[in-house]
Amino acid sequence: MTNAVPLYVARETAARSVGVEEVLQRILEVGKERGISFDVIRTGGRGLHWAEPLVEVGAARIAYGPLEVTDVEGLFDAEFARGGDHATRLGSLNDHAWLKGQTRLVFERMGLGCATDLEAFRSLGGFGGWERACDLGPDEVLDELDASNLRGRGGAGFPAAIKWRTVKEAQADEKFIVCNADEGDAGTFSDRLLMEGDPFCLIEGMMIAARVVGAARGYIYLRSEYPLAKEILSEALEAVRQDGLLGPHFDIELRIGAGSYVCGEETAMLESLEGKRGEVRAKPPLPAHAGLFGKPTLVNNVITLASIPWIVARGGKAWAEFGHGRSRGTLPVQLGGNVKRGGLVEVPFGMTLRELVYDFGGGTLSGRPVRAIQIGGPLGTFLPENALDVPLDYEALAELGGSVGHGGVIVFDDTVDMARQARFAFDFCARESCGKCTPCRIGSVRGVEVMDKIIAGDDVNENIALIEDLCETMKEGSLCAMGGLTPQPVLAALKDFPKDFHGGFGS
Ligand SMILES: Cc1cc2nc3c(=O)[nH]c(=O)nc-3n(C[C@H](O)[C@H](O)[C@H](O)COP(=O)(O)O)c2cc1C
Numbered sequence: 291m292t293n294a295v296p297l298y299v300a301r302e303t304a305a306r307s308v309g310v311e312e313v314l315q316r317i318l319e320v321g322k323e324r325g326i327s328f329d330v331i332r333t334g335g336r337g338l339h340w341a342e343p344l345v346e347v348g349a350a351r352i353a354y355g356p357l358e359v360t361d362v363e364g365l366f367d368a369e370f371a372r373g374g375d376h377a378t379r380l381g382s383l384n385d386h387a388w389l390k391g392q393t394r395l396v397f398e399r400m401g402l403g404c405a406t407d408l409e410a411f412r413s414l415g416g417f418g419g420w421e422r423a424c425d426l427g428p429d430e431v432l433d434e435l436d437a438s439n440l441r442g443r444g445g446a447g448f449p450a451a452i453k454w455r456t457v458k459e460a461q462a463d464e465k466f467i468v469c470n471a472d473e474g475d476a477g478t479f480s481d482r483l484l485m486e487g488d489p490f491c492l493i494e495g496m497m498i499a500a501r502v503v504g505a506a507r508g509y510i511y512l513r514s515e516y517p518l519a520k521e522i523l524s525e526a527l528e529a530v531r532q533d534g535l536l537g538p539h540f541d542i543e544l545r546i547g548a549g550s551y552v553c554g555e556e557t558a559m560l561e562s563l564e565g566k567r568g569e570v571r572a573k574p575p576l577p578a579h580a581g582l583f584g585k586p587t588l589v590n591n592v593i594t595l596a597s598i599p600w601i602v603a604r605g606g607k608a609w610a611e612f613g614h615g616r617s618r619g620t621l622p623v624q625l626g627g628n629v630k631r632g633g634l635v636e637v638p639f640g641m642t643l644r645e646l647v648y649d650f651g652g653g654t655l656s657g658r659p660v661r662a663i664q665i666g667g668p669l670g671t672f673l674p675e676n677a678l679d680v681p682l683d684y685e686a687l688a689e690l691g692g693s694v695g696h697g698g699v700i701v702f703d704d705t706v707d708m709a710r711q712a713r714f715a716f717d718f719c720a721r722e723s724c725g726k727c728t729p730c731r732i733g734s735v736r737g738v739e740v741m742d743k744i745i746a747g748d749d750v751n752e753n754i755a756l757i758e759d760l761c762e763t764m765k766e767g768s769l770c771a772m773g774g775l776t777p778q779p780v781l782a783a784l785k786d787f788p789k790d791f792h793g794g795f796g797s
Pocket of ligand 1: 446447473589595770771
């Protein structure tokens with residue numbers, strides 16, 4: 291098309307949920323009326339959820355957002371196709387403070403090109419890690435992984451190199467790679483953003499993993515709530531197959547979950563993949579020794595696997611130059627809840643939560659004071675506002691009784707009732723428990739009942755003692771971290787917000 295104006299628009303769930311398709315449609319309609327044609331490039335989301343629906347226009351990629359359908363005529367009046375001034379004009383995103391303040395390694399390509407165009411991926415450095423992995427050989431790749439100090443981004447933070455080496459050294463006629471794309475933690479979306487916006491990066495990471503551990507088959511276990519990711523991943527897998535990089539030597543199958551949170555736990559996920567009910571398995575054996583169909587299986591999170599191409603292409607040492615203490619590299623933080631500017635912020639470990647919540651997030655959307663944040667998903671700890679100076683790293687959070695988890699940060703303002711949040715943690719566990727072990731299955735239900743009594747003001751001190759006792763039992767006796775971590779938000783709420791448990795919130 292001659293003289294068509296490039297128009298970059300995310301094909302991504304968050305943008306869709308706020309009407310990006312309708313805005314795009316209107317731009318094309320008005321463009322037709324005014325004789326302006328566009329060359330539409332469907333990219334991944336840049337992670338500025340607060341600015342969606344967002345479009346970038348022209349060779350200089352001047353961004354406008356957040357847009358409504360009713361803004362479109364005005365955009366044309368302001369000559370936005372030439373970068374004209376408009377109330378929604380954000381300028382070039384590369385110069386925008388939100389992105390400039392980040393260190394994008396895993397998300398380095400995010401939003402730059404068409405997400406399902408293999409040539410665009412290659413032109414942006416894609417398959418650089420794969421090519422180097424082929425030159426190096428498995429042991430040297432493992433050395434790079436060792437040097438990077440990469441830890442699993444799914445929640446447990448287990449060193450990736452140890453897991454990979456264990457699977458590599460296991461003797462078996464067949465081995466598997468499983469990518470955990472269940473992303474069940476409320477308020478987390480980095481896996482989805484990556485799969486929708488740079489699916490080849492994940493595929494490249496899995497190809498490298500398969501080559502290192504000696505697997506001929508890989509699975510992506512994707513939650514059913516991500517239909518767009520399913521569509522995009524399917525297109526991307528087919529494109530790589532057509533290219534010959536996936537095939538009989540190593541292929542990846544996309545499997546869809548059925549809406550269970552606990553199926554994100556690796557052993558429940560393996561059961562589900564085998565076609566069984568998603569119940570947790572007792573460990574040992576570890577999946578690395580006896581996983582899918584009893585064979586050695588490498589289970590890694592989407593972001594862990596998507597970090598691999600960068601690490602192998604640039605070297606583990608380069609990765610480890612970012613970070614803080616023993617937590618190396620970057621973490622794609624997902625800012626959400628009651629926050630002015632929610633979205634994806636990839637930063638090196640060590641940034642304080644205060645910088646994340648205020649500098650990136652801009653404080654609460656409601657404009658009220660921040661009272662608490664929850665970090666690490668629904669089983670993650672609560673931190674009060676005065677604890678936000680803690681650096682984001684595995685060890686610093688562990689000292690506070692918390693964990694980085696999958697990097698979700700949920701902001702609450704001063705209207706939050708923490709006793710109700712503690713009740714929510716038990717209720718969530720009761721609804722999502724696989725039911726295999728008693729502390730989790732029964733403990734969570736008893737927890738809800740006792741919290742109801744506390745909220746009603748019945749024998750508060752005795753019932754708090756009961757809750758503490760119950761938490762101890764769940765922590766020590768549960769088969770997996772579902773029941774084991776539920777006490778984390780409950781005990782944090784009790785410790786830092788005791789008033790909410792005595793006589794009700796706000797007293
Ligand atoms: C209840 C529960 C839910 C989990 N959900 C997920 C999930 O949705 N995605 C994920 O990657 N890991 C999840 N995990 C962690 C996995 O069990 C496992 O540690 C992870 O997939 C390993 O990959 P990594 O080493 O790359 O982090 C969950 C764990 C528990 C206990």
